[in-house]
Amino acid sequence: MNQFGRLFKVTIFGESHGESVGLVIDGCPAGMPLTVEDFIEDTERRKGGKQKGTTPRQEDDLPLFKSGLFNGKTTGAPLTLLFENNNTRSADYEKQRSVPRPGHADMVAHQKFGGHEDFRGGGHFSGRLTLCLVAAGVVAKKMIAPLKVVASILEVGGERDIEKGLEKAIAEKDSVGGIVECRVSGIPTGLGEPFFDSVESLLSHAAFAIPAVRGVEFGTGFGAARMYGLEHNDAIVDMSGLTRTNHAGGVVGGITNGNELVWRIAIKPTSSTPKEQHTLNWETGVQEDFSVRGRHDLCIALRVPPVLEGVTAMVMADLMLLEQKIPRVL
Numbered sequence: 001m002n003q004f005g006r007l008f009k010v011t012i013f014g015e016s017h018g019e020s021v022g023l024v025i026d027g028c029p030a031g032m033p034l035t036v037e038d039f040i041e042d043t044e045r046r047k048g049g050k051q052k053g054t055t056p057r058q059e060d061d062l063p064l065f066k067s068g069l070f071n072g073k074t075t076g077a078p079l080t081l082l083f084e085n086n087n088t089r090s091a092d093y094e095k096q097r098s099v100p101r102p103g104h105a106d107m108v109a110h111q112k113f114g115g116h117e118d119f120r121g122g123g124h125f126s127g128r129l130t131l132c133l134v135a136a137g138v139v140a141k142k143m144i145a146p147l148k149v150v151a152s153i154l155e156v157g158g159e160r161d162i163e164k165g166l167e168k169a170i171a172e173k174d175s176v177g178g179i180v181e182c183r184v185s186g187i188p189t190g191l192g193e194p195f196f197d198s199v200e201s202l203l204s205h206a207a208f209a210i211p212a213v214r215g216v217e218f219g220t221g222f223g224a225a226r227m228y229g230l231e232h233n234d235a236i237v238d239m240s241g242l243t244r245t246n247h248a249g250g251v252v253g254g255i256t257n258g259n260e261l262v263w264r265i266a267i268k269p270t271s272s273t274p275k276e277q278h279t280l281n282w283e284t285g286v287q288e289d290f291s292v293r294g295r296h297d298l299c300i301a302l303r304v305p306p307v308l309e310g311v312t313a314m315v316m317a318d319l320m321l322l323e324q325k326i327p328r329v330l
Contacts, residue, residue: 004206007321008140010314012132014085016121022082023132025139027321028068030076031330032142039063039138045306046134060086061131076328079139083131098283099290103271110282127211127300130307137310140317143326149313151182151305154264162302169298175270177212178301182308184250184261184316189241191256191319198254199261199319206311207265212300215266219249234259261312267304272296 003011007027014021043061061083068079097119100106105125109117117123141149156165157176169176192199204216224232224247234243234252241258250261272292279290297303320326 004209005314005318008143008314008318010132010136012129012136014083014129014132015118015123016085016126016128017123018085018118020082020084021129021132022066022080023136025068025079025081025136027318028074028076028079028139029143029326029328029330030074032074032139033072034065034069034074034079034139034142035072036062038142039135042134042138042306042309043131046131046303060084063135074330081135083135085128096290096292099279099281099288101271101290101292102277102279103268107280107282125211127297127303130210130303130310133210133310133314134306135310137306137313140313141309143317143330144313144320147184147186147316149182149184149309149316151180151308151312153301153305154179154181156299156301166299174275175273175297176299177214177267177269178299178304179264179266180301180304180308181262181264182305182312184312187250187256187258187261187316188320188323188325189256189258191316191323192251192254194254199251199256199315200254200263202315202319203263203312206315207308209311210265210304210307212268212270212304213265214268216263218251218263220247221249221264263312265304265308267301270297270300 002013003009005027009026011024012021013023039062047061064082064084066080066082068075068077100110104122106119109119109123109125121128137149153162154160156162156178157168159165159168165176165178192202200218207213207216220227220232232247234245234248236242237244243257243259246259246262248257249263250256250259274291276289276291278287280286281288317326
């Protein structure tokens with residue numbers, strides 16, 4: 001449900017307009033230096049309002065350490081972090097309670113939880129909780145160093161030119177999606193297992209915890225379906241497992257082969273769009289015209305790179321702990 005991982009175990013909690021969102025990390029080794037400043041770069045990258053096409057909602061997003069840290073170092077006990085919600089406008093959601101927003105979890109949440117869900121800002125379904133994934137990634141990236149995890153936007157609205165993709169959305173007064181790629185360098189050979197615990201399986205599982213993800217591919221991805229076998233196979237060049245090409249994206253048989261890990265996710269257009277839509281009013285049982293009001297992203301993909309880095313680092317940390325490549329005390 002709200003937990004991921006076996007040895008590096010992450011639990012996230014909170015709602016978009018609740019008092020706070022947060023996370024608990026179990027399995028963090030003792031003795032690792034950790035400060036508020038460690039989180040600022042990645043949490044700032046995830047923020048809206050500072051780049052064109054993102055929501056104007058602004059939060060400080062500074063972590064409050066509640067357990068697992070003493071004298072500036074991790075203790076080996078569960079690490080608990082909170083991020084306060086201070087800049088909320090819940091009235092926007094009170095007005096539209098009876099008309100579930102198309103593309104959002106409003107309807108299924110109402111059906112599953114019998115109307116007891118916190119509907120403000122999407123509640124527990126909100127992208128606000130991706131902040132917790134970013135924070136988990138900050139801790140994980142420190143643990144797995146010198147591995148380097150870097151994600152970037154490849155395209156927005158079908159355009160490689162990000163600005164051009166955003167301009168198309170602005171001209172249409174609608175939202176757009178995008179594609180985000182993540183690369184991990186310095187990765188050791190032998191992480192992952194065949195079948196259900198393959199590296200691709202675990203990363204895909206974590207990726208779909210990111211709201212708005214609609215597709216995942218590794219290496220050449222769907223392009224492999226249009227290639228010949230000889231063209232797609234990566235020729236091995238030495239005993240380390242290095243290959244001449246990297247169509248597999250660094251994973252063969254579900255196990256890392258020592259090459260750079262390369263994978264991508266497809267992000268759908270933001271469901272909240274000012275364009276007029278049709279939805280069902282569950283009080284009247286009649287379909288009606290509807291337009292989403294409030295503060296929303298024009299393109300969610302712009303804020304996804306640090307989130308994708310976060311879930312990637314989480315999985316890598318868990319796999320490296322399982323292979324005993326990270327000591328219990330640093």
